Amino acid sequence: MTRTSEAVTVVRGEEEVFRRTAHLFETAGEITCAANALATFGWREAAGTLSATHPPNPGARVRKVYRSSMLLDPSWDRRLAVIRGHSGVDVRITTQEVNETIILDGRVVILGGDLRAGERTYSIITERGAVQGVNSLFEATWRAATELDVYDAEVAEIRVLAPQVLDLLAQGVKDETAARELGLGVRTYRRRVAELMAALGADSRFQAGVRARELGLV
Amino acid sequence: MTRTSEAVTVVRGEEEVFRRTAHLFETAGEITCAANALATFGWREAAGTLSATHPPNPGARVRKVYRSSMLLDPSWDRRLAVIRGHSGVDVRITTQEVNETIILDGRVVILGGDLRAGERTYSIITERGAVQGVNSLFEATWRAATELDVYDAEVAEIRVLAPQVLDLLAQGVKDETAARELGLGVRTYRRRVAELMAALGADSRFQAGVRARELGLV
DNA sequence: CTCGTCCCGGCAACTTGTTGCCACCGGCGG
DNA sequence: CCGCCGGTGGCAACAAGTTGCCGGGACGAG
Numbered sequence: 001m002t003r004t005s006e007a008v009t010v011v012r013g014e015e016e017v018f019r020r021t022a023h024l025f026e027t028a029g030e031i032t033c034a035a036n037a038l039a040t041f042g043w044r045e046a047a048g049t050l051s052a053t054h055p056p057n058p059g060a061r062v063r064k065v066y067r068s069s070m071l072l073d074p075s076w077d078r079r080l081a082v083i084r085g086h087s088g089v090d091v092r093i094t095t096q097e098v099n100e101t102i103i104l105d106g107r108v109v110i111l112g113g114d115l116r117a118g119e120r121t122y123s124i125i126t127e128r129g130a131v132q133g134v135n136s137l138f139e140a141t142w143r144a145a146t147e148l149d150v151y152d153a154e155v156a157e158i159r160v161l162a163p164q165v166l167d168l169l170a171q172g173v174k175d176e177t178a179a180r181e182l183g184l185g186v187r188t189y190r191r192r193v194a195e196l197m198a199a200l201g202a203d204s205r206f207q208a209g210v211r212a213r214e215l216g217l218v
Numbered sequence: 219m220t221r222t223s224e225a226v227t228v229v230r231g232e233e234e235v236f237r238r239t240a241h242l243f244e245t246a247g248e249i250t251c252a253a254n255a256l257a258t259f260g261w262r263e264a265a266g267t268l269s270a271t272h273p274p275n276p277g278a279r280v281r282k283v284y285r286s287s288m289l290l291d292p293s294w295d296r297r298l299a300v301i302r303g304h305s306g307v308d309v310r311i312t313t314q315e316v317n318e319t320i321i322l323d324g325r326v327v328i329l330g331g332d333l334r335a336g337e338r339t340y341s342i343i344t345e346r347g348a349v350q351g352v353n354s355l356f357e358a359t360w361r362a363a364t365e366l367d368v369y370d371a372e373v374a375e376i377r378v379l380a381p382q383v384l385d386l387l388a389q390g391v392k393d394e395t396a397a398r399e400l401g402l403g404v405r406t407y408r409r410r411v412a413e414l415m416a417a418l419g420a421d422s423r424f425q426a427g428v429r430a431r432e433l434g435l436v
Numbered sequence: 437c438t439c440g441t442c443c444c445g446g447c448a449a450c451t452t453g454t455t456g457c458c459a460c461c462g463g464c465g466g
Numbered sequence: 467c468c469g470c471c472g473g474t475g476g477c478a479a480c481a482a483g484t485t486g487c488c489g490g491g492a493c494g495a496g
């Protein structure tokens with residue numbers, strides 16, 4: 001279940017990570033974190049105190065980068081409210097695909113890996129050089145990402161039409177038809193689709209379809 | 219949970235349907251059935267004896283129509299073997315989208331409806347006219363569908379490349395690039411994509427993406 | 437009222453995807 | 467050897483999707 005080599009530990013399953021790092025979270029003064037899916041927002045709720053919505057250390061500075069597609073998730077509203085309720089938690093949005101990453105005090109890195117047999121593999125890294133490398137990458141992503149409030153305002157309107165657009169796309173309806181259906185010009189409909197694809201971080205409609213389904217939006 | 223009006227009963231959840239109709243399956247001499255997803259192949263395994271792979275009534279004539287996309291499912295091979303092991307079970311494949319439908323002895327119809335709160339709604343119909351109507355529709359679908367063995371032979375080759383093609387599509391790779399990656403001509407690559415889309419019953423790549431994800435192929 | 441701003445949607449240029457057509461190649465039975 | 471496949475891939479015509487550009491209408495501030 002566990003494989004260790006020097007300063008890198010590979011573990012399987014969130015619970016295992018939780019057990020091994022809980023003490024680090026409790027004392028950490030700075031937690032930075034990147035995530036693709038809502039479910040990993042500070043691990044799952046069930047994990048309890050580890051949730052970043054209830055940072056173990058009240059004084060900790062928490063920074064989080066989310067993938068933009070999450071703003072399309074129906075449950076996002078509630079999450080957003082929770083996040084806003086906490087000061088000291090700084091959230092940004094990126095359109096890039098990001099690996100699940102947690103950095104504690106710039107000293108310990110937890111990297112999410114592949115899913116295997118239903119469980120995700122995590123690497124816990126303490127090796128100085130590796131940690132610095134990851135840190136640097138994270139900072140780059142952080143700088144490129146946009147402030148939550150800004151982003152949220154930008155896409156607020158998209159969210160109104162998104163469900164309908166997604167529905168039409170999922171039905172395999174042609175743009176021409178779909179636009180008429182929604183009472184929009186074809187140009188505008190395509191604008192919506194483009195925004196949607198951007199939000200999903202998709203390069204092609206196929207990919208957008210996959211991601212939309214992944215998020216349960218269709 | 220349950221709503222009844224004359225000869226139509228609406229129930230929620232497979233278990234409920236199972237409880238109400240188990241006795242019908244046991245005595246039925248003719249079971250016809252259409253399904254979209256493998257999971258509904260004679261209900262879920264857990265439901266036990268109701269599985270059509272173990273028809274309650276050994277002498278029953280069983281006819282099943284599956285959506286073609288199921289042949290792309292990795293677990294299909296095993297299923298296929300099981301099906302082949304049973305005589306009296308006649309399977310056909312359609313490229314059409316089919317609602318989940320079960321007809322017992324041409325007298326009782328079970329129709330799968332929408333998902334609501336995670337559970338699917340089923341309508342159990344005994345009203346003569348309605349049953350005949352459904353029966354007639356099913357027969358039309360049945361005639362239009364192709365024999366399993368025939369279809370399986372046709373797509374046998376597709377299945378070799380399908381995973382790779384799906385993977386490339388899911389990555390948002392352009393046809394040009396993807397074709398080179400696979401050592402194919404662009405024309406041939408697109409032929410594969412077209413076959414894939416046909417197998418998935420998709421009219422657009424977006425839809426194909428959704429379905430592929432639905433089936434867990436990506 | 438006028439100006440600025442924002443969004444819509446038509447137009448157009450371009451890219452990407454879809455499909456039929458056909459020449460080409462390798463195998464296989466006559 | 468020959469002709470008959472079945473699959474391949476280039477070509478081309480067309481359909482669909484993508485994007486910049488711009489005129490025009492709505493709406494609020496000045």
